[in-house]
Amino acid sequence: MIESRELVEATYGIRISSIKPCRAGYILETDLGRKYFRQCQYSENRIYFVHDAKQHLIRNGYTTLDAYSVSVDDRPFMQYDDQYFIMTPVIDGRECEFGDDTDTIRASKALSAMHKASKGFKPRIGLSIPNELGKLPASLTKRYDEILRMRRKAERERGAFDYIYLDCVDKFIELATESLRLLNRIEYPRLIKKTLTEGGICHHDYSYQNILMSGPVTYITGFESCGEEIRIYDLVNLIRRKMRKCNWNPQKASMILEAYSEPEPITKDEVVVMKAMLLFPQKFWRVANRYYNSRRSWAQKNFTSMLEEVIAEYDDHVSFMKKYDSLW
16 A cells, blocks of 8 residues: 555545554554554445444543544545555554453443443444344354254264363353353343443453553554444453453452443343353353364364363352352
8 A cells, every 4th residue: 555655645635754564554654643554354334333333432522442534535444446444543552451450440441431432322324233232142052052062073083172071061061051041031131122222332352452551541442343232241351351360350350340330330130141141151162162163183282272271260260150149
């Protein structure tokens, strides 16, 4: 895109003084400040949806995000050779460190503020909406069935990974069974109904690289996977990531929940659904699923090591879940 400097300037109505490669794109020094310009693999529909979500947040007071720059003809992208490119401000900050309590509290507060500002969001008419709302029981049931199917596969193959999997799979099945039992109670459909009524935005990729600390300000970036979903989807992912840094310490979970609940308390229905989500052996399923779908001999050692890490967490995970109700 260096050859298309003039096109970028004309598209966005800017003047570029320098261009520097950075990761999968370029840092542009412009008369409107430093910009990050990169190719986007998403469709035009998806770009507009994410742009609308970000603009809704900004209108409602949540401005610490990577808003798309808008072209002179009011589009949040540039099209060139049937490819889409987006431009965002450069945020000078460091990635969040979930091993640090202060960073984690800031991430929790930022998430809560973003969710609060997202209420009432409705994308422009004509866009197809990415919607995972209400699909969690079906999704986790499918993963539960896959755990059972992989057990049968391990029984036939009996390799090193298979023996380790067979030795522990039953206790992880118990966690998945209890998770699905809770999800099939009345709290989940009530929560879906409430979310449909209120509207909102779920980030769907609330990971350390999308949370940037710039002095006292916390920025949320990487909204490309955002969509309609219950807000605690993001919160549960944040708790999981922190728990794996602290041996599932309940006090650290309380710290996150207290920070998140400050502007708006977590409801009783959300408490139950969060318990179901945290119970499900997500990482156990993911490691085994990747192993049985890749089956590359050179990767067996790596997958075996990852599985052993998951197994090592089991006792701490179960101990945490036994104390979960006392967090509230």
